Amino acid sequence: MAQQKSFSSNLGAIMAAVGSAVGLGNIWRFPYICGKYGGGAFLLVYLCFVFLLGSVLMMSEFVIGRRSQHTPIKAFQTLYPKHKAWGLVGALGIVTSFFILSQYLVISGWTTGYVWHSVSGVLSSLGTDSAAISSFFTEFSTSPWTPVLFLGVFSLIVLIVILGGVQKGIENVSKVLMPLLVLLVLVLCVRSLTLPGAGKGVEYLFSPDFSKLTGEGVLAALGQALFSLSVGMGVMIVYGSYIPAGDNIFKTAMWITGCDTLIAILSGLAIFPAVFSCGFEPTGGPGLVFLVLPNVFNSMGAASVVFASLFFLLLMVAAITSAISLLEALTAWICDHTQIRRWVGAVLFFVLTTALGVMFSMSIGSLSHIKITGLTLFDFVDRLNSIYLPPLCALGTIIFFGWVMPEEDIKDELSNHGTLRLGYYKLLRFMARYVAPLALLVVLISGIIS
C-alpha cells in the first residue's frame, strides 16, 4: 500500500529535515569537540565527513524512502523482495529511534525545566556561585518528580505536533520554529562576540591545531557527522517517503547538510566566546549547558534573565523538532504495518517512550541502584545509542544502497525519472560502495573496543 502523505513543498521538506538534524548535538556537542580536537583542523575533517559521507547516507535514506513509499522495514523489503531479511536493517532503525527518543526526552525535559527556571528568575537568583548552581542542578535532575513533570510537558508538545499531521503539524511547526531558532542563535552570537575577551573563544573554535587532531578526534568527527544529520536511524527514510515527487534529492540533502553545519558553527560562536570571556573552562554536554552556561549568563548582570531564557528556549526549540522526527518515524512505522489510526499509533509511542524516558530519568536519582553491565539505565542506553545502534544501522543501510538495491532504481529516483543530470553520481556510488561502509566499520569496531 503506497503512502499518501507528503510534505507540501521542497521548502517544507528541507525545514522539517533541518529540524530533525539540528538538535542538542549541534549545540552542546559540536562546539566542544571542535575545540578539543584541534579547532580549524577538526572543522576541516568534519566538513569532509559531513558532506562526503553524511550527505551520502542521507541521500541513500531519502532514495530508499521515496522510492518505496514505505517506512524502514517495508521499504527494504519492497525494494528488494527476494530477501525479506533486509527488513532487519529497518527494524534496527526503528529500535534505534525508540531508544534515542526515550533518552532524548530526558535531556529535553531538563531543558524545558530550565526554560521555566530562567524565565521565572530562579536561575539568575543563584548568582555566580558555582557550588549553588551545581547543587541546584543535582537537586533538580535527581529529584523524583520535577524532571518527570517537565519531561511529560515536553513529550506532550511533541505529541500535539504529530497529531496535527505531516503538513499541518510537522511542516508548519518546522517552518515557524527553524527561523525562530536561527534568530535566537544570531542574537546570542552578537551578545557573545561583543563581550570583552571573546576572541579567545573564537580562537578555541577555529584556530587550526593539527597536533590535537588525534585518531580519536577523527572518529569523533565521523560519529558527530552521522548523529548530527540524523542518519542511521531510519528517520530520514520516513522523511524521504514524504519528499514530493518532483524534488531534487541531491540538492535537498545538500541544503540540509549545509544548514545543519552552519547552525553547529553558529552555536559555537554563541557559546564559547562567552564562556572564555567569563573565565570558564570549555566543556561539553550537560556540564556545559546546565552548570557552566547558567554561571556565564548570571555574570551578565541585569540582562541575565533575558539571555538565559533565550538560550534555553533555543535548546528547547532544537530538541522539539528533533524529537518530532523520531516520534513521527515510530508512528508512521506502526501505521504502515497495522490498520490502526494515526492518532492511536502516535499516542501509543508517546506513552511507551515517555514511560521509558521516566525510567531513564529516575535512573539518575532514585533508581540509580539498578545497573546493567555496571552502568545505570541512562548510561547504558547512552552507550547503546552512541556506540552500537546508529553505526550498525547506517552500515546496513549503506550496504543495501551500494550493493543490493538495483542501480537503475537509484538512478531513476535521483534523476526524477531521467529529468535531472547526475554529474555527481560516480562519486556518490564510490562513496556508498567503498568509503562509507569501511568508515562505518572502523567507527563500529573502535567503539566496541574502547
Ligand code: PFF
Ligand atoms: N540530529 C540530532 C542532534 O544533532 O541532536 C539528533 C537526532 C535527532 C538523531 C533525530 C536522530 C534523529 F532521528
